[in-house]
Amino acid sequence: MSRHLEAGERIVRTEALHGGITAEMRRLTIRTRDGGTRDLVLRTFVDVEHAEDGLNREAGALILLTGTDGTSGADGADGAGEFSGTGGARVPAPGLVAVDPTAARCEYPSLLMTHLPGRTVLDDEGVATRVPLLARQLVAIHAVRPAVRPPEYVAWTTADTVVTPQGADAAAWAAAIDVIREPAPPYEGRFLHRDFHPGNVLFDMEHPDPAGARITGVVDWPAASWGPADLDVAHCSTNLALLHGPAWGPRFAEAYEEAGGVLAATASERLYWRVRDALAFSEDVRLVARSWRETGRTELTARAVEERLDAYVTALMAAPG
Template sequence: MERILRWVSEQTGSGVDTVTPLRGGWTSEMRRVRLVDGREVVVRSFVTEFFRRHAEGLLDREAGMLRALADVGSVPAPRLLAVDSTGSSGEAPSLVMSLLPGAVDVHTDRSTELAEQLVAIHRVQIDPRPREFQVWVVPGQVRVPEATNRPEVWARAVEVVARELPPYDGVLLHRDFHPGNVLFDGDQVSGVVDWVETSWGPADLDVAHCSTALALLHGPEVGLRFADHYVAAGGQLSGELRHWQVLDALGFAPDAEKVAGPWRDLGRTDLTPGVLQDRLETCLQQVL
């Protein structure tokens, strides 16, 4: 960390005063850094072997999006201050960005505010367009939970995603939009973070991903209502939302531990493996 902090100091033109780890993520280490001149910034570093291998593409993509969103008032993204996507200047590939006000809220159903913010993201015009979206699940490689009492639900879900992808009109996708990547200051969205998976594709896919996360956090009924909030906020869906919802939900199979860990760190200790599996399966069953 010493070399990374030295690089941060060089890039910001100020010495480092204090460093505070931030909770809520699992792909990278996030730190809040207070500089000697009083400014506060956030440093994102990819330290695990898997993400270090992909860090250059991830951080270059995030840096490009933060530059593109710098003057987009409807999307409160951090300001890019520096990026070292190869890790040549420090111990790990890292990015420095401005600190946004507010905090993640995984305790309250914020579906209305989330939907309004997602509509605003989808309306942003980027030139050149980002890469085409990637599918995060392969039908033949879906891992069904061993203890499931609803094997028929999983079998039907795999059949759905094995079909050809539905046609769509593309929009700018955050691609990992969920309550863990949105900051709230009171009742207002004060920040949208984690732009490493930004891509171009169907609005339905972002809606589906947030729906699954809400279902895991607050129950299937909350998750499945998110699409209605999105449409009420002015968003447009393709008419093939079911396919994208199933596709996204299968990406969490056989469980949702990778997202539940950070949520538990934020106080959601009620999200046990059993609760998460039941909510994921119930969500899939209701969608189907």
């Protein structure tokens, strides 16, 4: 850490940030030479199996997005692989300070980045105002045109690893699993966040009117990928369906198109990506529910989230077309 602080600076406080699943996050308060403070964020992968790939992807994404919304990163940050060229899209991402993807200098693989203002908002109140903001932000992410593409997306589930929830609509789930047994539809590739959802978006909520909310940051980029826009839309849709109720999944997809985003041409292609993402949650319901409860949504027990997932999958399979 000290290698990347200014002369005379020191860490005076650390604070654990909650809600993450794959890594530990800490906010570090730095005392500056003039007596003021500034904050950095340290991501640490304790489970190192996918750490090197994830940290290289995140470092590349943060370098790519530097300057797209007033952010700045450190030149020549250690170990970073770069995706260059943003096409003018506005994406408020952290700036990269340093990365150690193989734990050459740290106890565990780690990435140090700038701290962005704002906070995550997962409450039901105001969701109708936030959904269009999320949709417009995702359209901006997909407008990024990297000169060098990030790695291809990785599927997060297979037909053979899906866990059908207890008491679920067996016929609907069997039909959904059959959907993802088919080959993936052809698609026009886009730059993907790949884990875009309300828990990875920061809002300025200081305005007394909920309509005055604005996005101040998009964080958590270790899964940055190249793939179909539908996959990012599907992931945010599933998260919204589980957080706020099944109807919010389709509503987000509609908001994305209303914001100018382009999805797959046919209903069957769109269904494939939405089902693939929804079924992936069946394997991690307990982890997802626990992370949301840590942020204050105490009513979202594993069973409650399972029931919403069942309702969402059933609704997807019953939708016309």
